[in-house]
Amino acid sequence: xxxxxxxxxxxxxxxxxxxxxxxxxxxxxxxxxxxxxxxxxxxxxxxxxxxxxxxxxxxxxxxxxxxxxxxxxxxxxxxxxxxxxxxxxxxxxxxxxxxxxxxxxxxxxxxxxxxxxxxxxxxxxxxxxxxxxxxxxxxxxxxxxxxxxxxxxxxxxxxxxxxxxxxxxxxxxxxxxxxxxxxxxxxxxxxxxxxxxxxxxxxxxxxxxxxxxxxxxxxxxxxxxxxxxxxxxxxxxxxxxxxxxxxxxxxxxxxxxxxxxxxxxxxxxxxxxxxxxxxxxxxxxxxxxxx
Amino acid sequence: xxxxxxxxxxxxxxxxxxxxxxxxxxxxxxxxxxxxxxxxxxxxxxxxxxxxxxxxxxxxxxxxxxxxxxxxxxxxxxxxxxxxxxxxxxxxxxxxxxxxxxxxxxxxxxxxxxxxxxxxxxxxxxxxxxxxxxxxxxxxxxxxxxxxxxxxxxxxxxxxxxxxxxxxxxxxxxxxxxxxxxxxxxxxxxxxxxxxxxxxxxxxxxxxxxxxxxxxxxxxxxxxxxxxxxxxxxxxxxxxxxxxxxxxxxxxxxxxxxxxxxxxxxxxxxxxxxxxxxxxxxxxxxxxxxxxxxxxxxxxxxxxxxxxxxxxx
Numbered sequence: 238x239x240x241x242x243x244x245x246x247x248x249x250x251x252x253x254x255x256x257x258x259x260x261x262x263x264x265x266x267x268x269x270x271x272x273x274x275x276x277x278x279x280x281x282x283x284x285x286x287x288x289x290x291x292x293x294x295x296x297x298x299x300x301x302x303x304x305x306x307x308x309x310x311x312x313x314x315x316x317x318x319x320x321x322x323x324x325x326x327x328x329x330x331x332x333x334x335x336x337x338x339x340x341x342x343x344x345x346x347x348x349x350x351x352x353x354x355x356x357x358x359x360x361x362x363x364x365x366x367x368x369x370x371x372x373x374x375x376x377x378x379x380x381x382x383x384x385x386x387x388x389x390x391x392x393x394x395x396x397x398x399x400x401x402x403x404x405x406x407x408x409x410x411x412x413x414x415x416x417x418x419x420x421x422x423x424x425x426x427x428x429x430x431x432x433x434x435x436x437x438x439x440x441x442x443x444x445x446x447x448x449x450x451x452x453x454x455x456x457x458x459x460x461x462x463x464x465x466x467x468x469x470x471x472x473x474x475x476x477x478x479x480x481x482x483x484x485x486x487x488x489x490x491x492x493x494x495x496x497x498x499x500x501x502x503x504x505x506x507x508x509x510x511x512x513x514x515x516x517x518x519x520x521x522x523x524x525x526x527x528x
Numbered sequence: 529x530x531x532x533x534x535x536x537x538x539x540x541x542x543x544x545x546x547x548x549x550x551x552x553x554x555x556x557x558x559x560x561x562x563x564x565x566x567x568x569x570x571x572x573x574x575x576x577x578x579x580x581x582x583x584x585x586x587x588x589x590x591x592x593x594x595x596x597x598x599x600x601x602x603x604x605x606x607x608x609x610x611x612x613x614x615x616x617x618x619x620x621x622x623x624x625x626x627x628x629x630x631x632x633x634x635x636x637x638x639x640x641x642x643x644x645x646x647x648x649x650x651x652x653x654x655x656x657x658x659x660x661x662x663x664x665x666x667x668x669x670x671x672x673x674x675x676x677x678x679x680x681x682x683x684x685x686x687x688x689x690x691x692x693x694x695x696x697x698x699x700x701x702x703x704x705x706x707x708x709x710x711x712x713x714x715x716x717x718x719x720x721x722x723x724x725x726x727x728x729x730x731x732x733x734x735x736x737x738x739x740x741x742x743x744x745x746x747x748x749x750x751x752x753x754x755x756x757x758x759x760x761x762x763x764x765x766x767x768x769x770x771x772x773x774x775x776x777x778x779x780x781x782x783x784x785x786x787x788x789x790x791x792x793x794x795x796x797x798x799x800x801x802x803x804x805x806x807x808x809x810x811x812x813x814x815x816x817x818x819x820x821x822x823x824x825x826x827x828x829x830x831x832x833x834x835x836x837x838x839x840x841x
Contacts, residue, residue, distance in 0.1 A: 249646035266681030328574035352763025450671025
């Protein structure tokens, strides 16, 4: 009997350890292939080169155009998601009654649950043509349309995590503020938001990480032209879209071109993993502040 | 009156005290009125954001229904892929999606539930349990395309599964594992301590308690979480493209070793083509995908309601 119990516990532990195995697996696969890539391409050319043409006859392996493309689209997404997400979080946490929340929260959940390929369709075939009516110079593939749509996609994440942080602020702080005669808006913006600052920042950082790793919206609607530009009306290519582009083609496995997707993936992983760690640390700190 | 209290530290405070005899509003009164206006304006602005979110969801649905509703037909669902838009259907992709999700569930559910049981019932606050926990939260936020690269390197190449249903399902299983573990833990946590203590008092071992008392009570909650996790996996596109799911197949997958495609990839393939006719097909494919998602979510909501009504006795 005791032996069976013992075996079961170790079996369960084994399953739990599989998650550690996943992390190790990701790091191992990316490291091995990236090392193979860096044997043939110098790391300075990779990180600081300004031309990305690995599939051309004279290949160039400067990853900067992909990085700026990624940051440009993410930046536009954040311009949409951060103010809107924060406002709706303040409203849901400080103003709305439980009834409105019961209607609004499922709608936000639906927005978060829509498959990203659907958002890609929306960005390419609805939002971009709509924007072109006001901005005739906008290209069919561009950073602006997918950026805005990505912002809408990320909004629920910002909103719900920020709301959680604000609800974690003790009632006493609000009551103290009201007792001093502050209005609801003053209390929300000058007391609750600053008090929940580390929690809200954690939400923002996680949202940035989501935007950087988002794939299908940009693969469909942003184009496939690595371009070192900050002009949102031009076609750009993000790191994720490049990985999709190569995966769709018939680049033979084991070649240098093929290894580029792992090198780009490594960069993507380091970036998002770093952001996630900072976000988790901030959340932990927020929890300790009001424990 | 209370509004002045906030100013009590600032110089010139005395001059702000309104003269009760005066009919002319003092600056302090004006400030209070201004604050009220700002408060209302802020509320309107915040409500506007919620309306925009709602409106974009409505526009999205309207746009796709307008583009695709006329294309959805029984013929569209039961036909295979074709180079001609009017004859193309989604049978291969629909069966591929269902097949992959079933295999994903078979892999992810036992492992995920077991891991959650360990962390919730055995792990406690040990160093190992906390490390695993931190790792799971982090994994949940890793971009899905990175899992695709892992699947490509590990399952497709090292383990030699090729570009098969099994490789795709294994990749998706690793992707949903963190979500499965997190939601299962929440369901287990909702089971009251007294139930466990009663079981121990009757002489049951730890595993007997978990298997016969805790799991049956937590089952509806676990199931709800599982369905939601799997409905997320069914919409995933990027990791399956990365492991090399084919974009043009004319057959339904018949074993775990056969090549496959899934609905989101078929939609991506159609939307990427320049011809407008294929865009209508993409919209129709989205409608089928959304119908699939909605029925899974409805099942989850139904389970949750049943669970809440019955309560934990």
